[in-house]
Amino acid sequence: MTPERDLIAEIYADGWSRIVAIMIRLTRDWSLAEECTQDAFARALHTWPTSGVPDQPLAWLTTTARRRAIDRMRRAATEAAKLKEVAAAVEPQPPPYVRDSQIPDERLELMFTCCHPSLNLDAQVALTLRSLAGMSTAEIARAFLVPERTMGQRLFRAKQKVAHAGIPFRVPPAHLLPERLPAVLHVLYLLFNAGYGDPQKTRLCAEAIRLARVLTAAMPDEPEALGVLALMLLHDARQTTRVDAAGALVLLADQDRTQWNAAQIAEGAALCERALRRRRAGPMQLQAAIAACHATAPTAADTDWAQIAGLYAHLASLHPGPVVELNRAVAVSMADGPEAALPLIEAVAASGRLDDYHLLHATRADLLRRTGRAAEAADSYRAALRLAPTEAERSFLRGRLADLPPQS
Structure with a gap:
């Protein structure tokens, strides 16, 4: 790969969700937002290797996607009022994003925004993974154990419901965050699993753990949030021992426990115990407790x-x-x-x-x-x-x- 393509891949990993979010706010159309963002990255792949990387790559991509969206909206508009609205939206750069919620991280904020209770849980999770994590329909289908065509239909229906029902794309107030928490936790864990065991996608594991830390700091009284962080830490602690030097799969019982990350295991086990002490055991806490049983056993025979x-x-x-x-x-x-x-x-x-x-x-x-x-x-x-x-x-x-x- 060329240096430009490497940079574009890096920006795609970290910037996709931010650009899609801006496009959704502009267009109120999930599919159009994704298409325009994808078009912007495709244009970068075509032009940057010859014209050079712009001084502000993310701003260039955002502006390109924005112009593409405005062009599409202008062509589709049939009413004078719509044309006026679109014309007024044209700006050389998108306005700075102003956070008006208590969630101290933009990506996490966007997850809560996408997980709208008007959609069923599976639709919330799938739509968030597609739009904000940039996962393909095929990857999401594998996570849900359904055929790709089925997941494609679910995503289409979810986007249509968002469009037709006028579901607002805005961060919910603090008192409504708990009702969206299960979907957000599900998204975080699926994001972690998407990178677990794939050396090319370990950044997804690191990002999921980072977001879970932010979430537990923002919602310290939610034991399921503690549980998902504990669960990911306990699994991540043994990730490097899951395959051998030749790339062959190593069963849990045969893994070298001396190579497991002891600090992560200790932190994960402590978080799990802290969550369970609240006596509101949920799915994430129970899965973390299971992972702790494996991770803290001195040998496989002691499990x-x-x-x-x-x-x-x-x-x-x-x-x-x-x-x-x-x-x-x-x-x-x-x-x-x-x-x-x-x-x-x-x-x-x-x-x-x-x-x-x-x-x-x-x-x-x-x-x-x-x-x-x-x-x-x-x-x-x-x-x-x-x-x-x-x-x-x-x-x-x-x-x-x-x-x-x-x-x-």
């Missing part, structure tokens, strides 16, 4: 799987879903043996909701392998192999498949 299974059962009662049940089955298999967990796995499989989720098939394969049902395990490993999203996971599954005893 309290019975406690983890109990935490998953509690989580399932608060936040039921097939992925929670899948993880509970894994914990039960470690606490009580694979035979006890197989009925739980089969119930998840029978629901059909995780047919395209490789970890369902990989988990089922592992339980079948442990019970000596090699032929059935092989079928499930092959199903997982077809669906695995990364080469590291595919390589691991190929190794497990090759290690099965010969089938009669």
